[in-house]
Amino acid sequence: MPMNNKKNKAIRHSVRYLAVTILESVEKEGAYSNILLNKVIQSEQLSPKDAGLLTEIVYGVIQRKMTLDYGLSTFVKDPKKIDSWVNNLLRVSAYQMAYLSKIPDHAILFDAVEIAKSKGHVGISQYVNGVLRNVQRSGLRDWKEIANAKKRISVGASMPKWMVTYFIEKIGFEETEKLAFSLLEDPFVSIRVQSPDMTREEVLATLKAEGYDVEPSPLSPVGIRIHGGKIADSDLFKNGDITIQDESSQLVAPVGALSKDSVVLDSCAAPGGKTTHMAAYLSAEAHGKVIALDVYEHKIALIEQNANRLHVADRIETKVLDAKEAGKAFAPESFDVIYVDAPCSGLGLMRRKPEIKYVKCAQDFLDLHKEQTEILNSVAPLLKKGGRLVYSTCTLTTEENQMTVHTFIENHDDFTILPIDSAILDKKSLTPEGFVQIFPHDYGTDGFFIGCMKKEK
Template sequence: MDNKHKIRHTVRYLAVDILESVENEGAYSNLLLNKVIQSEKLSPKDAGLLTEIVYGVIQRKMTLDFGLSAYVKDPKKQPSWVTNLLRVSAYQLVHLTKVPDHAVLFEAAEIAKAKGHAGVASYVNGVLRNVQRNGLRDWKTISNAKKRISIGASMPKWLVAYFIEQIGIDETEKLAFSLLEDPFVSVRLQSNALSRDEVMGLLQESGYDVMPSPISAVGIRVRGGKIVDSPLFQNGTLTIQDESSQLVAPVGGLKKDFLVLDSCAAPGGKTTHMASYLSAAENGKVIALDMYEHKISLIEQNAARLHVSDRIETMVMDAKEAGKAFPPESFDAIFVDAPCSGLGLMRRKPEIKYVKNAQDFLDLHQEQLLILDSVSPLLKKGGRLVYSTCTLTKEENQMTVRTFIENHAEFAIVPVHSDSLDKKSFTPEGFVQIYPHDYGTDGFFISCMEKS
């Protein structure tokens, strides 16, 4: 195998290719990473390094570009793969202490030769030797606070300004920089057969580094170890679900014999949680909708592993059509985990920061109202409609609920209660709004309405 062919299968070459696809083709980093790790049959060590580099570069893209601007005169004039190669290499030189500098420089030059020619390799080498000698240009010297947060936390300036208007500059700074921290995996207890302490004890005996969730009574944070390999995961005692979304199902006030509609259900984390409150013997059931066949199969797989298939019925359906598919007032509780901009997931999916715009928030607001309008007639009187999103924008959260209530006099807001959340997580209306920096979880919004 010649060197040019061999270099194409190295972690750094693959990282550059993935970053190119994310940036230029709108690919999702998490899906593409999984695909490449499998197709290249990477060892756990190489898969870990590839994941670290790809997420690290996306999370810090603007900071890296600013840092490299001391040595790169006009980045727009160079091919985007060169920009990404410089980002990948600079990220390793500055942030990855275990990777020797000479390995980074050597491989960057080899990738530049394979993708370009000797002249490009010489240019890349020159830039990186400058970084090695003098470091990156320091964003901390930026005097304008808004720009300093934007460059230092790698968040577009308009989004920094948006959050400043919403939560003030201090909280915005905490929010923006918290997104650079590594996310951890969190799991939820599906059954009551074992207590949380018992499950944590079993996980610790098996070598997992775990701690209880500070906000969910059935949540556990996993800081070390691959949880999907645990027998407790495989036998359905546990399932992966972010702690903030674990707070949704309890808000519905579910009883064992309820008929529940989960109108935007995939991949099924909340659906299976709802099902845990129901009893098949008493005809309790969740009807779970999603628009896509492949997502419905994810719900079904989760339901089977967690032993709640007898309480979940799946249907391929757009939630906006649900109003025509079921009789009026047929459900005891309805959940709408609405399509949203996903800004609460920026730590896990860092490319979200760069691709969303303010118009998206308004478009999604309209989409959310259509879903609420469609499902609301299906709720029995006295039933609860739980509306949630994994985003942080007032347009998609408070504004959507307020507009819906204005148009539907039969619905009233029921304040959400939770003993585990700080006061700051509740809005004056009684909604829950969790920001990623509050507890280190995903950002999340939860509201509850009752039909009279």
């Protein structure tokens, strides 16, 4: 029997129905969870409470998808025979039952059955009800009882086994375990002090006076962590004195050792967080400027928007251009410093974008290594003698980080690796070669890599 229209319409606008819909789009269409969440929250005009619950469920289910599937495997014998939306409905329900203690089971079960009726039929709703009643009685299958250590990390942290194996080979078992489980922790918002007229201590004091729960970053000397309060509502944010940026990426601009009159190329610039940080070191009066490149017009618009808000538009010039074509667009030795924040697999962002865990493969690392090398080769002739080439990624793989730098150095005898000064950051994140390598579990930030090279001749 079909649901009556009024009841059907109500359930289709419920948080749990919306969560299933978003998860379907992420899984089937490769949509980005953060972008889709923002769109749905706006289009549905959700209250802050409902928006918070929707965000918690969506991120929670994606972060723990493999854990949930293992937990449900006692009751769901062959998930491949079930429509994907049914699997997502079961995950959404099981996640709330296992991890959200404030939500009563009866509310979860009621909505699950109604969603199943709305999207399917009575038979499916009975099946969903049966599975969830079993979960309620017996609990989810316990991943901690898995004997094989690699599989236990893989299922418990919801990280594909091949990726667990990859990291064990690179950083060892204990560090891999810390890394994998750290990705289940909630990310926090961090900001960078942009204003040259305010110290970090002054910004901290002002934000605390406004009621924000804040602390200084243990990683970035200009960074602040926000633990409570919507920072975009702050007067400091509106006035362009601060900007949202992950702490690890705040370390990139200082590595260039910029002077007020530096002419800088930011070859992969969008959305402009690092670009505006570079511009903060420059002076328009001294003819310092950053030329910021991106391949997309709408991303260039983001850079310009950020530059205007942060009062550095007079030092930033934007250009729609593929970084691999930069060598054809500018004269040799045009720049004092060149930054390449290269396209990468993004594994350092797995806490913020958990779907990354399930869509990447080892071949991606090698394909991206090739693209990164092409970009470095393209921009190398544009750097003045004695200039710095700063290479960075938001990933954790050797192929995209150390291997890319070494491949470039091997093919350019006029460049040498310039070890990054330990004064910039904590020594524990500096490799023996002088690269910065930050893992998400080191400080609770995004993972990041920075290498610096100098053009000697």
